[in-house]
Amino acid sequence: MDIVVEGIKHAFILLLTLDREVLGITWLSLKISGSATFLSMFIGVSVGTAVALNQFPGRRFVVSLINTGMGLPPVVVGLFVTISLWRHGPLGFLEILYTPTAIVIAQTVIATPIVMGISLAAIQHLPANLKLQILALGATRLQMVWMLVKEARLPLLAAVMAGFGGVISEVGASIMVGGNIKGYSRVLTTATVMETGKGNFDIAMALSIILLLLAFTINAILTHIQQRERPR
């Protein structure tokens, strides 16, 4: 029991004294997952919107592919990104394996289907006649798409947050393609795995508390968006 109490005590000391290593790891995590989310937002929202607004042969198949992608196991993504970036792999010439960039790529692959799937649903969830109403107001096709995206801004924000939540807490791919190199590619989750393995429960717990706080904040915002008043 002592080990738990001591661990929590130390964790709070590390947090409250703004331990440099803990802060550094947190900052790197935010930077990497933030960049990955930013990239996935562009790809996910635009492709999700395009699929939602267009009818084409094989659309159902594409939609189920996107939905499957939302549950992509990070280790599988890690494996494929590793193979691609391996020295003799197809993208080996980039020489970015075991760098933060590699983690960004892997996390983008994980987050994009999440953002895409939720964006697709968000745009499809708008009233069917809204698209026609906007066109009847004299909008060009581009103006129409922009106005629909604006109308779905809150669910789209939810999509982006869900993408961020998915990658900030992901460990498999980050450790495989980033290598958990101290001060370089070590993020919250990979550090937690390592410190736990070494028996450094206090630092592992401090990192976990930060992760929990991030997860809580994301979920609080998501809940707020979901529970908001429905527009008529």
Place this chain on the structure above:
Amino acid sequence: MSADTPILEIKNLQVQRGGAPVLDISSLALAGGEILCLIGPNGAGKSTLLLTLARLLKSSKGEISFKGRRIDSNHSMLTYRRNLSMVFQEPLLFDTTVYENIASGLKIRGMNKNEIKDIVEEYAERFGIYPLIDRSAKKLSGGEAQRTSLARAFATKPEIVFLDEPFSSLDPPTRESLIGDLDRVLRETGTTAIMATHDQMEALRLSDRIAVMNQGRIAQIGTPEAIMNTPADAFIASFVGVETILNGEIVRTGAGTVICHVQNGEIEAVGNAKPGERVLCCIRPEHITLSTGAPQEGASARNMFSGRIVRISPMGLFYKISLDCGFFLTAFVTILSAENLALEEGKPVFASFKATAVHLIRRSARG
């Protein structure tokens, strides 16, 4: 464009869905400033026609001309769309303020802020929502939301507005005041309008002409008076509220009148028909008068029948009285006169109506 060029004209317009035709209109033309109401049962093609006319739904055949110019290329379609507006049954407001909603069509056209402000305020005023201008569109009542939607549609100063059952989901008093405002704005601005509705009263209040639609076609088009009193077939007759439709055969003809034999009686009607012709006799329920006393000599009603009340059904301000006079007649009686006449089921009464109240429809050889 000459003065009598229709503002909107369609020829041989066809729309198919899943290979089956859902709309088939051979021709329709609207004069500038005209208000046309489309009535018809659900699935008659009213919304499809509006969406096709607004070029929001692809037609498989036919052409649409705006002021004599065909709408076909993408460029002419955008120009055309910027001359029209559409209001749907749902207000379909954007998740922002009332002001921004009314301004949206103007912003799309890239108008400058000062111009937009003047126009938005003018139309908010016209539709009675000026005090709500800063309110979030989410917090409006159904009537306020539809007023905002109308103000948004009119703010772009369209030449034609298409209205797809805009009042169907509103309560009667709200609907009543909105119809009044819409009527006023349409007349003041001289805007051409086509409105789909399933409410005849709405159509009667607003329209210059009414088109009855059924199964994707225009079954009849004409003035409200013509549609109500001289429906072209039994379907239209029953749709526009003719309660009594009797199968009959012409037995004699007189000076501009004919005598028509129905089940167990003879009805005198104004019209031209040859003896032996088979017809439908249509009588609107509000044209039939009931009395309990003996028929008066010299009354202007040429048709007088004694009968028995079979059923009394309340219809709001009226009672619907079904009578058996050897054939069935249906009459509307105000609540007050029903009380004065002490009407009850089984009671013998006299029903009378003028020869001009009977509209004859020729039955086809098969019918």
